[in-house]
Amino acid sequence: MIVDPTGKIVAGPLIDEEGILYADLDPLLAIQERQNLDISGHYSRFDIFNKP
Numbered sequence: 001m002i003v004d005p006t007g008k009i010v011a012g013p014l015i016d017e018e019g020i021l022y023a024d025l026d027p028l029l030a031i032q033e034r035q036n037l038d039i040s041g042h043y044s045r046f047d048i049f050n051k052p
Contacts, residue, residue: 005033
């Protein structure tokens with residue numbers, strides 16, 4: 001199974017079979033979603049990060 005950073009299933013899962021899954025993913029989406037997970041408080045600093 002291939003899941004994108006938002007949790008959407010992009011390909012698969014392969015059930016009762018073997019194989020290789022391929023998918024096209026947007027690398028910028030991973031960067032955007034990383035900013036939603038703020039475990040240490042750095043992304044909430046308004047003086048460093050501007051939200052469009």
